[in-house]
Amino acid sequence: MAQETELSELEGATLGIVWDIQPCTAYAIRRVFLTSPSPSWSGSAGAIYPLVERLSKRGLVVSEAFRTGRRPGRQYTITPAGLETLRAWIGPPIQPWVSGVPVDSLRTRVRFLAALPPGKRDRFLADALAGIDIAIRAVDRDARLRLAEKNVMGHAVGRGALLTLRARRAWLREVRALTSGRRFSRRG
Amino acid sequence: MAQETELSELEGATLGIVWDIQPCTAYAIRRVFLTSPSPSWSGSAGAIYPLVERLSKRGLVVSEAFRTGRRPGRQYTITPAGLETLRAWIGPPIQPWVSGVPVDSLRTRVRFLAALPPGKRDRFLADALAGIDIAIRAVDRDARLRLAEKNVMGHAVGRGALLTLRARRAWLREVRALTSGRRFSRRG
DNA sequence: CCGCTCATGTAACTGGTTACATGATTTA
DNA sequence: TAAATCATGTAACCAGTTACATGAGCGG
Numbered sequence: 001m002a003q004e005t006e007l008s009e010l011e012g013a014t015l016g017i018v019w020d021i022q023p024c025t026a027y028a029i030r031r032v033f034l035t036s037p038s039p040s041w042s043g044s045a046g047a048i049y050p051l052v053e054r055l056s057k058r059g060l061v062v063s064e065a066f067r068t069g070r071r072p073g074r075q076y077t078i079t080p081a082g083l084e085t086l087r088a089w090i091g092p093p094i095q096p097w098v099s100g101v102p103v104d105s106l107r108t109r110v111r112f113l114a115a116l117p118p119g120k121r122d123r124f125l126a127d128a129l130a131g132i133d134i135a136i137r138a139v140d141r142d143a144r145l146r147l148a149e150k151n152v153m154g155h156a157v158g159r160g161a162l163l164t165l166r167a168r169r170a171w172l173r174e175v176r177a178l179t180s181g182r183r184f185s186r187r188g
Numbered sequence: 189m190a191q192e193t194e195l196s197e198l199e200g201a202t203l204g205i206v207w208d209i210q211p212c213t214a215y216a217i218r219r220v221f222l223t224s225p226s227p228s229w230s231g232s233a234g235a236i237y238p239l240v241e242r243l244s245k246r247g248l249v250v251s252e253a254f255r256t257g258r259r260p261g262r263q264y265t266i267t268p269a270g271l272e273t274l275r276a277w278i279g280p281p282i283q284p285w286v287s288g289v290p291v292d293s294l295r296t297r298v299r300f301l302a303a304l305p306p307g308k309r310d311r312f313l314a315d316a317l318a319g320i321d322i323a324i325r326a327v328d329r330d331a332r333l334r335l336a337e338k339n340v341m342g343h344a345v346g347r348g349a350l351l352t353l354r355a356r357r358a359w360l361r362e363v364r365a366l367t368s369g370r371r372f373s374r375r376g
Numbered sequence: 377c378c379g380c381t382c383a384t385g386t387a388a389c390t391g392g393t394t395a396c397a398t399g400a401t402t403t404a
Numbered sequence: 405t406a407a408a409t410c411a412t413g414t415a416a417c418c419a420g421t422t423a424c425a426t427g428a429g430c431g432g
Contacts, residue, residue: 016303103290112278113341134284154299160292160359160363229420234422
């Protein structure tokens with residue numbers, strides 16, 4: 001049977017989580033998204049429950065029904081085909097858009113900073129730097145936690161988030177130095 | 189009239205582009221997305237044309253019909269209400285998810301690196317580092333270009349992308365040093 | 377004049393969102 | 405035992421995607 005091998009970002013991440021914490025329920029997968037310090041997705045029930053069923057229909061995971069008391073539930077496990085698909089999704093090869101510049105909603109906003117009156121501009125930058133500091137503390141704490149539980153990759157991912165945030169902080173300070181006390185029109 | 193003040197990311201960015209390059213056609217807006225070195229969105233016609241009409245209906249932009257030869261077209265300009273909405277969208281205040289950890293599809297994949305056999309893992313990292321280097325060169329060239337045209341904010345945004353990519357490169361090298369020649373199971 | 381790119385849209389689809397419904401389990 | 409939270413879904417909606425249609429202008 002002709003097997004689709006492509007996965008969306010959410011599908012890839014979900015399949016990866018199944019691989020990581022299997023056997024697991026859909027709710028356990030949701031919790032990973034919900035408690036992640038970098039919530040790329042809402043981890044809403046409306047996304048996850050249909051998604052894992054989709055993966056199941058494609059033979060990438062198998063589910064086993066169980067019951068606690070009277071309530072039915074399903075435990076999901078990755079299949080060999082699922083692992084293969086997960087590996088293909090991770091890469092190599094790596095698509096240029098994956099290794100290229102990541103989306104950054106803060107950078108998007110800075111692009112239009114000149115649309116703000118000077119006072120508001122300063123407050124924007126102060127606000128952003130404060131927000132980044134908060135995020136840095138949270139991520140740093142999380143990374144140390146992973147290290148303590150000997151979760152090597154979890155720690156590495158946390159380090160990645162941390163280094164990204166620090167780079168962004170350094171950059172915002174550059175922007176502040178550049179713009180403070182200067183006047184800008186649309187074209188700079 | 190009760191004016192919705194919320195904008196999606198694409199709507200905010202589009203409104204910002206109108207502010208930046210007005211008066212402009214929908215196609216000119218598309219070109220900005222299409223030629224951007226960090227293509228967060230496809231800039232597809234099916235997204236932009238309906239979107240600007242939506243902005244127009246909300247009174248955030250106004251359009252003036254023109255005609256070249258027999259072909260009709262529209263030039264869009266931001267309204268005072270539109271500028272206000274744009275400013276509100278930019279912030280302050282800045283939502284935590286905006287200043288927090290940005291999504292990074294490469295980091296997502298690294299999270300599941302232990303699912304790859306060791307050889308493929310090494311190739312993944314080599315591939316990723318090569319891809320990042322390519323992106324760095326492209327972004328650096330773009331940033332210098334903006335500087336040359338005295339586009340201060342354009343240059344600043346390019347710098348932001350550059351610093352992010354460099355941080356990611358440094359991080360990937362950490363990951364490589366950490367994993368090369370080591371064996372990993374799911375839980376590290 | 378043929379083909380290519382510029383330009384302006386429309387149509388159908390879909391993945392992920394919010395909101396809702398409901399049952400089980402824990403806690404005050 | 406009432407309230408809150410855990411857990412398992414379903415339903416409606418919608419923004420952004422790909423694919424299509426079509427016309428203008430230009431280069432060979």
